[in-house]
Every structure is written in structure tokens, then in C-alpha cells.
Amino acid sequence: MNMKDKIKELAHIYSPAFVSARRYLHQHPELSFNEYDTCKYIQQQLKGIGIEHIQSVAETGLLATIHGSDNGKTILLRADMDALPIHEENTVDYASQNIGVMHACGHDVHMTSLLLTAKILFELRNEFSGTVKLLFQPGEEIMPGGATLVMKEAAYTSLGPIPHLGQHVMPNLPVGKVGFRPGLFMASMNEIYISVIGKGGHAAVPEECIDPILIASHIIVAAQQVVSRMASPKTPSVLSFGRIIGDGANNVIPDKVTIEGTFRTYDEEWRSEAIEKLTKMVKSIAEGMGAECIVDIPKGYPHLKNDVALTNSMKQGAILFLGEDNVVDLDLWMAAEDFAYYTQKNQACFYLLGVGNTQEGITSGLHTPTFNIDESALEIGGGLMAWLALEAMA
Numbered sequence: 001m002n003m004k005d006k007i008k009e010l011a012h013i014y015s016p017a018f019v020s021a022r023r024y025l026h027q028h029p030e031l032s033f034n035e036y037d038t039c040k041y042i043q044q045q046l047k048g049i050g051i052e053h054i055q056s057v058a059e060t061g062l063l064a065t066i067h068g069s070d071n072g073k074t075i076l077l078r079a080d081m082d083a084l085p086i087h088e089e090n091t092v093d094y095a096s097q098n099i100g101v102m103h104a105c106g107h108d109v110h111m112t113s114l115l116l117t118a119k120i121l122f123e124l125r126n127e128f129s130g131t132v133k134l135l136f137q138p139g140e141e142i143m144p145g146g147a148t149l150v151m152k153e154a155a156y157t158s159l160g161p162i163p164h165l166g167q168h169v170m171p172n173l174p175v176g177k178v179g180f181r182p183g184l185f186m187a188s189m190n191e192i193y194i195s196v197i198g199k200g201g202h203a204a205v206p207e208e209c210i211d212p213i214l215i216a217s218h219i220i221v222a223a224q225q226v227v228s229r230m231a232s233p234k235t236p237s238v239l240s241f242g243r244i245i246g247d248g249a250n251n252v253i254p255d256k257v258t259i260e261g262t263f264r265t266y267d268e269e270w271r272s273e274a275i276e277k278l279t280k281m282v283k284s285i286a287e288g289m290g291a292e293c294i295v296d297i298p299k300g301y302p303h304l305k306n307d308v309a310l311t312n313s314m315k316q317g318a319i320l321f322l323g324e325d326n327v328v329d330l331d332l333w334m335a336a337e338d339f340a341y342y343t344q345k346n347q348a349c350f351y352l353l354g355v356g357n358t359q360e361g362i363t364s365g366l367h368t369p370t371f372n373i374d375e376s377a378l379e380i381g382g383g384l385m386a387w388l389a390l391e392a393m394a
Contacts, residue, residue: 008383015379015382022112025041026096026108029098039081063153074162079135083098084102084103089370106168117386143300143301166349166351168352171356174358178318178353179329179351181332184305185333187303187335191260192260194296197292197293223282226263241260263297264336268303311351314351314392322384353384
């Protein structure tokens with residue numbers, strides 16, 4: 001039996017046990033940089049597989065090692081670990097037991113797939129050359145991003161530049177399919193925090209107030225000019241505001257309004273220019289209407305750029321493993337990922353794993369309270385990553 005068929009067979013045999021692991025992780029989600037119990041569970045699973053070389057990274061993360069039979073190339077496979085502050089609305093028996101916390105972005109799937117990959121590669125360790133590093137990374141969902149902390153660890157820096165592989169679930173892709181995009185793939189991300197400080201008072205006497213709600217509304221509308229009139233149409237950009245707090249009442253004008261949002265693009269020069277323009281515009285509108293304005297736009301994740309040669313190679317590897325009909329070309333995705341930091345320093349490939357199933361009603365998007373997956377994706381995710389790791393080292 002050739003290596004591809006061995007991996008497929010092992011993935012099929014072992015995946016039912018890892019469905020249970022995924023459900024355990026889904027039931028016990030933990031927020032970014034608080035993945036202490038998750039870390040303990042992953043370590044127990046790795047030791048159960050037989051992996052003994054396990055290092056702690058970024059406090060709640062792990063870096064494990066599988067050595068092949070001979071010296072050869074080293075590759076890093078990454079899964080993120082944190083959940084989101086979302087209250088789950090699914091009625092499945094493995095729904096989150098932690099109120100207000102949910103694996104709504106599929107990080108439970110990423111971890112479980114990598115555990116299955118580890119199981120397969122450990123069993124085949126005498127049949128390949130090279131070293132596989134398994135990174136279970138905390139804190140992907142919030143800045144500064146767990147990747148930045150991992151990359152400062154001696155356990156990581158000692159590796160030098162090596163190929164990195166990562167996968168992300170995608171409900172818009174049917175289960176059984178995976179997607180690749182060489183070159184630019186995911187956007188950079190800046191968080192936006194704006195405070196408009198006016199003068200509150202009775203809503204019946206607005207002339208005695210400086211209304212921060214009215215000023216905030218002008219800011220939100222005018223700020224879209226940064227994308228619609230200042231950005232080149234050839235440069236994808238997104239400016240969205242997702243949170244506004246003006247704690248007044250139907251007859252009370254508040255003293256202060258806060259606005260939170262995000263800016264995303266693919267061009268680092270335009271990114272800096274856009275933030276500068278946005279800051280000047282917001283402040284000038286507020287000051288022109290008599291208010292004080294505080295703008296904080298910390299620099300978040302960079303854009304994610306897949307190595308062209310590695311990604312094309314991984315795509316061909318996926319075609320060999322899954323068949324040409326099950327491998328698709330992806331468009332640009334304006335979401336952001338801290339895996340992007342790894343792509344700035346290493347050959348890297350970040351691809352998407354289909355988990356949707358319209359016939360079963362599994363269609364909810366990422367970051368929603370009803371997100372779920374077709375669990376047959378675990379067999380594909382774990383098996384494919386094992387195969388691609390060997391392909392990359394070969």
C-alpha cells in the first residue's frame with residue numbers, strides 16, 4: 001500500500017474517536033489567552049498518541065515534535081485554540097457548557113484535525129524522513145495575536161525559516177472540498193476606537209448641549225469616503241463599524257459616544273495612508289461641531305500572503321489526495337488571521353477546509369451563534385494535512 005492510501009486508511013479508522021475529541025473541545029471553549037484547560041487536554045491527547053517531546057509556548061500554547069526515521073526537512077503545522085465571546089444557540093448535545101463562550105470560528109475543528117494528523121504521522125514515523133512540528137497556538141482572535149508571542153519563544157526561533165501549513169474551516173465550502181489561493185489571500189486588520197466627547201443634557205434643549213450622537217452619526221457616514229473616494233478601486237478595502245455606545249435615553253443627550261470598528265486592506269502603504277486620513281477626518285468633524293475626539297487605531301495583523309510555489313505544490317498534493325473536483329481556487333478573503341505573521345517570515349500555505357452541508361442544514365457562517373460543521377470534515381482535514389506535510393518535506 002502506498003503512503004497516500006495508508007494515510008487515507010488511518011484517517012478513516014481513527015477519525016470517529018476524534019469526533020469525540022472535537023465535541024469535548026466544543027463543549028469546553030476558552031477565550032483568547034485563557035486556554036489553560038484546553039492546553040491540558042491537548043497535552044493529554046498528544047501524550048496518549050505517544051508523543052513525548054512537547055514544549056510550552058506563549059503560556060497556554062504547545063509545540064510538539066514528531067521525528068521521522070531519518071534527518072530531513074522540518075515543517076510546522078499550526079492550529080489555533082481560542083474561542084469567541086458568543087452565546088451558543090445550537091441545541092446539539094455537545095453545545096458549549098461555558099455560558100457566553102463558543103467555538104464559533106472552528107478552532108475546535110482545527111485542534112482536532114491536527115490531533116488526528118499527529119496520530120497518523122506518529123504511526124507512520126518510521127516511513128518518512130524529516131521532522132514535523134505541531135503548533136497549538138493560543139489567542140488568534142484578539143490582538144496582538146498569539147502568533148506574535150509564539151514567534152518570540154526560543155522553541156520557535158531555534159527552528160529558523162521553515163515551511164508552515166495552516167487550515168481554516170469554511171461553511172461556504174461543502175464538506176469534502178478544500179480551497180487554495182497562492183499569493184495574496186487575507187487582509188490586514190486595524191481595530192478602530194473613537195470617543196466623541198460632547199456635552200450632555202436634556203433632549204428638549206439641544207442648544208445647550210454638544211450632541212455626541214449627532215456628531216458620531218456624521219463621522220460614521222463621512223468616514224466611508226476613505227474607501228469610496230480615497231482608495232484606488234484596484235485596492236480592496238473595507239471599513240466597518242460594529243459597535244456604537246451612546247448611553248443616554250429617549251430624552252437625554254449623553255456626554256460621550258464611543259464607536260468601534262475595523263479597517264482592512266491588502267496594501268501596507270495604503271493601509272498607513274488610510275489610517276492617517278481617517279484620523280484627520282474624524283477629528284476635524286468632531287472639532288468642527290464643537291466636540292472633543294479621541295482616536296485610537298492600533299495596528300493589527302498584516303495581510304496574509306501564501307508562498308506561490310509552496311501553495312501551488314500543496315494544491316497539487318490535495319488534488320492527488322482528494323481528486324481534482326474537490327479542490328477549488330479561492331478568491332481574496334477580507335477576513336484577517338494572525339497566521340499572516342508566519343507568512344511574513346516563512347514559506348507558508350494557509351488553505352480552507354469545507355465543512356458545510358446544505359442538506360443537513362449546516363450553513364451558518366463563522367462567528368455566528370449557530371455555527372456548526374459536518375463532522376465528516378475531520379477525517380478529510382486530518383488526513384489531508386498529514387499527506388501535505390509529507391509532500392512538503394519531500
